[in-house]
Amino acid sequence: MVMSAAFEFDARYIKETTPNGDKYTFFCDLSGAVVHTTDPICAVGEEAALALAKRESRDYFNRCRQCGKWIGDTVYNIDEAKCVECAPFDMAPHYCTECGGPLKENAETCAGCGARVKYTILK
Ligand SMILES: [Zn+2]
Ligand SMILES: [Zn+2]
Numbered sequence: 001m002v003m004s005a006a007f008e009f010d011a012r013y014i015k016e017t018t019p020n021g022d023k024y025t026f027f028c029d030l031s032g033a034v035v036h037t038t039d040p041i042c043a044v045g046e047e048a049a050l051a052l053a054k055r056e057s058r059d060y061f062n063r064c065r066q067c068g069k070w071i072g073d074t075v076y077n078i079d080e081a082k083c084v085e086c087a088p089f090d091m092a093p094h095y096c097t098e099c100g101g102p103l104k105e106n107a108e109t110c111a112g113c114g115a116r117v118k119y120t121i122l123k
Contacts, residue, residue: 009058011035011070015050022046024053026061029069030083031097036060074100093117 016023021040028035036057043049062076063069064083071083074095080087084097096103101112109116 007063009054009061009070011057011061013053013057022049022053024050024057026053026057028061028072028075030071030075030085033072033074033098033100035072072100 011026011029013024013026016025018040021042023038023040025037026035027033038053038056041049041052043052061070061072062078062081064071064076064081064086066082066086069083069085074093075084075097076082077084077087077089084093094103095101096110096112096115096117098115099110099113101110103110103117107117
């Protein structure tokens with residue numbers, strides 16, 4: 001398998017040690033929201049465990065083809081294959097970029113977490 005270094009999955013993550021192995025939680029580069037947490041991974045060596053965690057978590061991410069950020073679905077403009085910062089939605093978002101919860105139509109703040117809705121209708 002040939003993989004360009006520019007496409008290496010390098011989203012921010014934290015590691016949590018459990019009795020059954022290490023769990024990895026990966027975050028969206030743009031919103032900072034949790035995108036995926038792995039089950040505890042049992043592997044020989046930390047590098048191997050991280051590689052497995054990345055391989056699993058990569059599927060839950062999208063990559064902006066403009067800025068290269070690794071992002072979750074809620075801040076991914078699938079029509080443009082870009083993040084909403086590079087290609088803002090031309091309509092109100094349906095999901096909160098912070099907590100991923102559903103938004104009421106044209107809401108200014110998220111009813112779930114209180115975050116200000118970042119991407120609203122373009123003028
Ligand atoms: Zn981008
Ligand atoms: Zn929210």
